[in-house]
Amino acid sequence: MMKHAVILSASPRKMGNSDILCHQFMKGAEEAGNTCELISLYDKKIGFCRACYTCFRTGKCVLNDDMSEILEKMQKADVLVIATPTYFLSMNGMLKTTIDRFLPKWQDLGSHDVYLIITGHDSKNGLKLAGEELTMIFENLGNQIKKIIWGENVWQKGEVLNTAAMQEAYQAGLEI
Numbered sequence: 179m180m181k182h183a184v185i186l187s188a189s190p191r192k193m194g195n196s197d198i199l200c201h202q203f204m205k206g207a208e209e210a211g212n213t214c215e216l217i218s219l220y221d222k223k224i225g226f227c228r229a230c231y232t233c234f235r236t237g238k239c240v241l242n243d244d245m246s247e248i249l250e251k252m253q254k255a256d257v258l259v260i261a262t263p264t265y266f267l268s269m270n271g272m273l274k275t276t277i278d279r280f281l282p283k284w285q286d287l288g289s290h291d292v293y294l295i296i297t298g299h300d301s302k303n304g305l306k307l308a309g310e311e312l313t314m315i316f317e318n319l320g321n322q323i324k325k326i327i328w329g330e331n332v333w334q335k336g337e338v339l340n341t342a343a344m345q346e347a348y349q350a351g352l353e354i
Contacts, residue, residue, distance in 0.1 A: 181256040182255050182257070183207055183214045183255060183257035183351075184215050184217065184251050184254075184259070185258075186217050186258070187218050189218070189261065189263060190220050190263075190270070190272065193335070193336070194263065195297040195329050195337060196261040196329065197218070198336070199338060199343055201216070202344050202347035203259055203350055205351060206347070206351025206353075209352065210354070212354055215251065219272045222244035222245075223243040224243055224272075227275075228241070236282075239279065248276070249280065249287075252283075252290075253283060253287065256290065256354075257293065260273070260295070261294075261295035261297075262296060262297075262312075263296075264297065264304070264305050267304060267305075268311060269296075269308050280319075287319045292321045292322065292324060293354075294316075294326045295327045296312070297328075297329030297343075298330065298332070299331065301331060313326070325346075325350050327347050329341065
């Protein structure tokens with residue numbers, strides 16, 4: 179059965195290491211007959227949650243930016259791919275800001291297969307906090323984490339190209 183994957187890339191660099199792995203995942207998924215949409219969060223206007231909780235009454239955020247469109251696409255997806263470089267052992271600020279903005283639709287963001295792509299200059303041990311945080315967030319929303327792809331020991335743009343993570347991302351895409 180064909181599936182649709184929404185890929186959220188929090189890479190601040192076009193074709194940075196996280197972004198490259200997103201494209202590898204997408205390549206595998208599309209070769210297997212699935213459809214994918216890659217959303218580069220840095221290309222979107224996403225403001226900070228104001229904690230006004232108007233969304234609890236209305237189901238919509240008071241901020242008029244790109245988040246409502248992203249949430250709608252996430253709700254319709256079968257598969258979510260969440261990719262981030264690590265900054266000081268955690269997900270980067272762009273992804274955290276995006277997750278904070280899940281609030282208007284948090285109850286509608288479950289039942290997905292989720293793949294995490296985490297990159298950074300550290301070994302897996304230095305990336306695992308980001309993996310733990312994202313696993314807890316997406317499982318608490320009612321999703322199943324299918325795989326974490328670790329782009330470890332990469333910092334400079336393109337360093338991920340000749341690593342095991344490239345094949346892992348491609349294979350994970352094939353298997354959705």
